Amino acid sequence: MSARTRIARIATAAALGLGSLTAFAGTAHAEPVDYVRIELLELTCHQQSEGDHDEAYLKITDANGNQIKVWPGSAKYQTMGTNYVRSLTDGNGNSALVLGKQQARTLTLWDYDTTSGDDKLGATLVTGSEAGAEVQYRSLEGSGGVYTLAYRVIDI
Numbered sequence: 001m002s003a004r005t006r007i008a009r010i011a012t013a014a015a016l017g018l019g020s021l022t023a024f025a026g027t028a029h030a031e032p033v034d035y036v037r038i039e040l041l042e043l044t045c046h047q048q049s050e051g052d053h054d055e056a057y058l059k060i061t062d063a064n065g066n067q068i069k070v071w072p073g074s075a076k077y078q079t080m081g082t083n084y085v086r087s088l089t090d091g092n093g094n095s096a097l098v099l100g101k102q103q104a105r106t107l108t109l110w111d112y113d114t115t116s117g118d119d120k121l122g123a124t125l126v127t128g129s130e131a132g133a134e135v136q137y138r139s140l141e142g143s144g145g146v147y148t149l150a151y152r153v154i155d156i
Helices: 003-016 019-025
Strands: 035-047 054-061 067-071 078-080 085-087 098-100 104-111 119-127 136-142 145-155
Touching: 035 054, 035 067, 035 104, 054 145, 104 136, 104 145, 119 145
Parallel strands: none
Antiparallel strands: 035 085, 035 098, 035 145, 054 067, 054 078, 054 104, 104 119, 119 136, 136 145
């Protein structure tokens, strides 16, 4: 729409006292949403929660509130014991790790149990506004286990 046409519509709306037409006269612009991706790096076990080892897996809460497993990629869980360090990079292909810069997601570490409900080993909130920062380290503690999660948030 030309500037002349827009000015004419605004003037007509003003003359008629129809303020609502001024919104019609302008051009609608949706604010672009900037997206980022959580890049999982590594998980360090400082103290396992049970017996000889934990059977760890990581879930993320998506935009709809659903918990989606993101690590390990294809296995049900990854064995973790005190002083173990595991790469999390095989979980990075999951689309649930993408979020808007103004959004947040919860990452939750779980211990798989065959005979009872899984144990929560800790959780952390990751925000899209962390994009561009250095590697983030978050302590996760629960059910007697102590872990450190390393990740970063990158622009996409």
